[in-house]
Amino acid sequence: MSRNLSPRAKLVLYGVLLVLAIPFVFPTWWMVTSSLKPVADIFAFPPQLLPAHPQLDAYQRVFELQPFGRQYLNSLYIALVVTVGTLAVSALSGYAFARIRFRGQNVLFLVVLAGLLIPSEVTIVPLFQMFFKLGLIDTHWPLILVPILGAPSVLATFIMRQFFISLPGELEEAARVDGLGRFATFWKVALPLSRPALGAVAIFTFLHSWNLYLEPIVFLSTPEKFTLPQALTQFVDAYGGPMWNVQLAAASLTALPVLVVFVIAQKQFVEGLAHTGLKG
Amino acid sequence: MSQTDIRVGGAQAPPTAARPPRPWWTSRRRDQLAGYLFIAPQLIGSLLFVFLPLVLVVWYSLHEWNVLAGTFDFVGPDNYSALADDPNLGSMLRATGLFSVGLVVFNLALALLLAVLLNQRLRGTIVFRTIFFSPVVVSLVAWTIVWGFLLQDNGGVNGLLDTIGVDGPNWLRGEGTAMFSVIIVQVFKNVGLNMVLFLAALQGVPAELYEAAEVDGASRMRQFWRITVPLISPTILLTSIITVVGSLQVFAQIAVLTQGGPGTSTTVLVYYLYQQAFQFHHFGYGATLSILLFGIVLALTVLQWQMRKRWVFHES
Numbered sequence: 001m002s003r004n005l006s007p008r009a010k011l012v013l014y015g016v017l018l019v020l021a022i023p024f025v026f027p028t029w030w031m032v033t034s035s036l037k038p039v040a041d042i043f044a045f046p047p048q049l050l051p052a053h054p055q056l057d058a059y060q061r062v063f064e065l066q067p068f069g070r071q072y073l074n075s076l077y078i079a080l081v082v083t084v085g086t087l088a089v090s091a092l093s094g095y096a097f098a099r100i101r102f103r104g105q106n107v108l109f110l111v112v113l114a115g116l117l118i119p120s121e122v123t124i125v126p127l128f129q130m131f132f133k134l135g136l137i138d139t140h141w142p143l144i145l146v147p148i149l150g151a152p153s154v155l156a157t158f159i160m161r162q163f164f165i166s167l168p169g170e171l172e173e174a175a176r177v178d179g180l181g182r183f184a185t186f187w188k189v190a191l192p193l194s195r196p197a198l199g200a201v202a203i204f205t206f207l208h209s210w211n212l213y214l215e216p217i218v219f220l221s222t223p224e225k226f227t228l229p230q231a232l233t234q235f236v237d238a239y240g241g242p243m244w245n246v247q248l249a250a251a252s253l254t255a256l257p258v259l260v261v262f263v264i265a266q267k268q269f270v271e272g273l274a275h276t277g278l279k280g
Numbered sequence: 281m282s283q284t285d286i287r288v289g290g291a292q293a294p295p296t297a298a299r300p301p302r303p304w305w306t307s308r309r310r311d312q313l314a315g316y317l318f319i320a321p322q323l324i325g326s327l328l329f330v331f332l333p334l335v336l337v338v339w340y341s342l343h344e345w346n347v348l349a350g351t352f353d354f355v356g357p358d359n360y361s362a363l364a365d366d367p368n369l370g371s372m373l374r375a376t377g378l379f380s381v382g383l384v385v386f387n388l389a390l391a392l393l394l395a396v397l398l399n400q401r402l403r404g405t406i407v408f409r410t411i412f413f414s415p416v417v418v419s420l421v422a423w424t425i426v427w428g429f430l431l432q433d434n435g436g437v438n439g440l441l442d443t444i445g446v447d448g449p450n451w452l453r454g455e456g457t458a459m460f461s462v463i464i465v466q467v468f469k470n471v472g473l474n475m476v477l478f479l480a481a482l483q484g485v486p487a488e489l490y491e492a493a494e495v496d497g498a499s500r501m502r503q504f505w506r507i508t509v510p511l512i513s514p515t516i517l518l519t520s521i522i523t524v525v526g527s528l529q530v531f532a533q534i535a536v537l538t539q540g541g542p543g544t545s546t547t548v549l550v551y552y553l554y555q556q557a558f559q560f561h562h563f564g565y566g567a568t569l570s571i572l573l574f575g576i577v578l579a580l581t582v583l584q585w586q587m588r589k590r591w592v593f594h595e596s
Binding site for chain 1: 310311312314315316318319321322323324325326328329330332333334336337340394397400401402404406408409410411412413414415416417418419420421422423425426427428429430432434435436439440442443468473476477479480525528529531532535536550553554557558563566567570571573574577578581
């Protein structure tokens with residue numbers, strides 16, 4: 001559909017895009033600026049697009065009211081472990097399903113793929129019971145093991161398999177003729193070629209873990225063990241009402257670093273997801 | 281699996297014994313073993329964390345199980361008849377359906393609109409693409425909290441509306457507006473993902489088709505419905521499947537924005553499941569609701585698969 005537009009059409013198009021951008025940009029703007037306002041100015045009318053009396057009190061309160069640094073670390077390390085673990089599991093099995101011939105391959109692939117139909121919300125009750133029996137409630141194990149080995153990694157495996165199928169086989173055959181074993185062929189030849197797919201899988205796995213909410217509130221009960229999404233909802237006053245500026249400061253601290261990484265690497269994010277991710 | 285292999289190997293041994301012995305441990309067998317070892321973590325993980333819990337959830341659903349009271353009694357189909365008689369069933373299914381349909385319609389329509397706009401020959405589309413995609417990387421709860429703040433009666437949205445002379449409603453507390461608000465918040469959060477998939481699909485539509493249509497005097501609208509939509513229909517199906525299945529899993533947005541209210545107007549299935557199992561400790565009934573969720577996901581997937589055969593345009 002890319003045809004040359006008249007200057008008038010271009011102007012209209014820019015106008016439409018700018019209006020459409022408001023609900024995408026304004027919330028982030030409002031979050032950051034409101035977190036810098038004193039409580040009295042939060043709901044001031046007319047709305048202050050820039051804080052009239054900027055201050056950092058809310059940011060200080062974030063760390064006083066919750067072990068927020070610890071919670072930040074929890075979310076970060078869980079998401080990183082889940083990402084690395086998912087990459088390992090899904091690259092290995094995706095490679096095997098795409099490249100190695102073994103008995104029962106197709107049936108086993110369908111068995112694994114069936115996991116896509118069973119979201120973790122369906123199995124949350126028995127998962128809670130299983131981890132309870134193992135004495136792993138109020139630990140990070142369920143938040144690490146289930147995403148790496150359970151349903152969430154199935155999509156990653158599917159993407160890796162589609163990618164490995166599309167790789168030309170000659171390079172691997174050359175490596176095999178040179179006497180490399182299966183694992184060495186996978187590690188030294190196939191894996192370095194699959195960077196785009198690994199990148200796409202890494203991005204959506206990290207975000208998935210980073211966003212988890214139901215699982216943490218089901219499995220965790222000690223504030224020191226909370227993850228960020230869970231911690232964000234804990235900034236409430238004695239009556240259960242939200243302390244808006246503190247919540248927004250915590251939300252800003254949660255959202256801004258990822259946003260900055262995204263803006264720097266937006267090409268890899270967007271094109272990686274679009275082209276490797278879900279094409280097949 | 282490897283057990284089967286050894287047995288098969290053993291069975292083949294006698295006939296070959298007469299001939300010069302061939303090594304049993306061939307490179308083909310080695311490769312097979314590598315295959316099983318490569319998929320072992322995923323397969324064992326699926327059995328432990330997907331299929332075992334699925335069997336257990338069926339088993340639990342046949343029990344009256346209250347964690348606090350310490351009861352675990354086999355009651356057969358009682359939970360299912362309790363579900364059929366649950367006075368909340370109607371409103372819960374209605375809320376779930378409304379959310380899913382609303383999300384799919386608004387999300388796909390906006391995603392397609394944005395993709396078409398960004399597919400024009402225009403400077404700065406990358407900037408807008410980055411803007412529209414950015415909420416995807418913002419933590420879901422952070423995004424929801426900010427919108428909860430914006431949608432307060434005296435919040436930013438009504439503040440903005442007021443400056444143009446519109447008196448906005450109390451979005452999250454009104455029966456009619458609460459569900460709409462939850463849907464819209466989720467649309468803006470994730471529409472960028474579908475937009476990017478649509479954009480990739482649009483770029484794959486050959487320009488000659490439009491040129492030919494232009495020569496035939498077809499209007500832009502007609503070109504869109506007759507060329508663009510059929511050619512990107514596989515992507516429309518894919519995004520609709522992802523969006524529908526994702527919409528059934530909605531939880532954090534409800535928990536943060538409305539807690540299922542006002543009344544039960546935004547109590548969707550997963551939120552109700554969470555309340556029953558983890559707030560009221562009715563694990564048996566929670567398991568029954570899980571089965572209902574599984575049934576809906578399964579039915580929708582089969583349905584969409586059927587639609588694929590009928591509607592989606594195939595190149596070959």
